[in-house]
Amino acid sequence: MNLGEGEAFPLPKEPESHGPARIIAMCNQKGGVGKTTTSINLAAALAGYGRKVLVVDFDPQGAASAGLGINAMALERTVYSEMIAAKPDIREIIVHTSVPGLDVAPANIELSAAEIQLINEVAREQCLSRVLRPVTDEYDVIIVDCQPSLGLLTVNALTAAHGVIIPLGAEFFAMRGVALLVDQIERVQDRLNPRLVIDGVLLTMVDTRTIHAREVIDLVRERFGKKVFETQISRTVKFPDATIAAEPITTYAPNHPGAKAYRQLARELIARGASA
Ligand SMILES: Nc1ncnc2c1ncn2[C@@H]1O[C@H](COP(=O)(O)OP(=O)(O)OP(=O)(O)O)[C@@H](O)[C@H]1O
Ligand SMILES: [Mg+2]
Numbered sequence: 171m172n173l174g175e176g177e178a179f180p181l182p183k184e185p186e187s188h189g190p191a192r193i194i195a196m197c198n199q200k201g202g203v204g205k206t207t208t209s210i211n212l213a214a215a216l217a218g219y220g221r222k223v224l225v226v227d228f229d230p231q232g233a234a235s236a237g238l239g240i241n242a243m244a245l246e247r248t249v250y251s252e253m254i255a256a257k258p259d260i261r262e263i264i265v266h267t268s269v270p271g272l273d274v275a276p277a278n279i280e281l282s283a284a285e286i287q288l289i290n291e292v293a294r295e296q297c298l299s300r301v302l303r304p305v306t307d308e309y310d311v312i313i314v315d316c317q318p319s320l321g322l323l324t325v326n327a328l329t330a331a332h333g334v335i336i337p338l339g340a341e342f343f344a345m346r347g348v349a350l351l352v353d354q355i356e357r358v359q360d361r362l363n364p365r366l367v368i369d370g371v372l373l374t375m376v377d378t379r380t381i382h383a384r385e386v387i388d389l390v391r392e393r394f395g396k397k398v399f400e401t402q403i404s405r406t407v408k409f410p411d412a413t414i415a416a417e418p419i420t421t422y423a424p425n426h427p428g429a430k431a432y433r434q435l436a437r438e439l440i441a442r443g444a445s446a
Contacts (some may be wrong), residue, residue, distance in 0.1 A: 214418030
């Protein structure tokens, strides 16, 4: 087995062909827990292992688009226009990033109107599934970067997804609201999307020097058991730095421990069979 990087998960084989995609919703209604950072960097790491990856920016703040170097404010067509279109064509909005194999479907502030506009749609929870359908055979992984809310857009992401990754900041209130999130996932499983599973819980912004962080980690592992990824993401300013550079850390500072951690996460996800 070729482990490399002195770490625990095997180096994934390059796939011989692409698709169909595993759709992963990056989800936590708590703000600032690392959803966007994880979407961007896990996607870039998976692309580095030869996967074709699409990041769907599903947050009106457009942070995933910006973090991947796309100025979404200037775009006429975005995820929003396709969500409300009579005949959506996601290929019209997908942009290649500077990372080979990594594409993004950008969003901007217009997406904030979707939540209200979709209320009267037929099958309003299935709009994102419908938008993604034409390209699911072309990608190996589609990561949907959700906004910090459990509203209709997030329900759309959970309905389209095969799996959910829940990033949790390793800090005092990390578990607050997680029960609500799990309830919402179970409701979507029950009513709209029986295939949905939690692919994993990811501890982010970990500072193991503090007793407090270690306590939170123990608590999260107690609650979620094997669902918690062995890989943890440490707290480091390289992430905000990479955001300003509008690049994934895996290309901005490929040898930084933060980049290694996201490569490990990609390997762990593949080793778990939760990604092609
Ligand atoms: N491991 C980390 N160490 C230090 N800073 C981090 C780390 N991960 C993310 N950050 C920074 O924390 C802030 C919030 O991260 P991020 O935007 O990924 O969270 P989010 O869950 O997507 O937030 P929101 O809910 O607002 O969409 C950003 O400035 C990001 O650069
Ligand atoms: Mg975000």
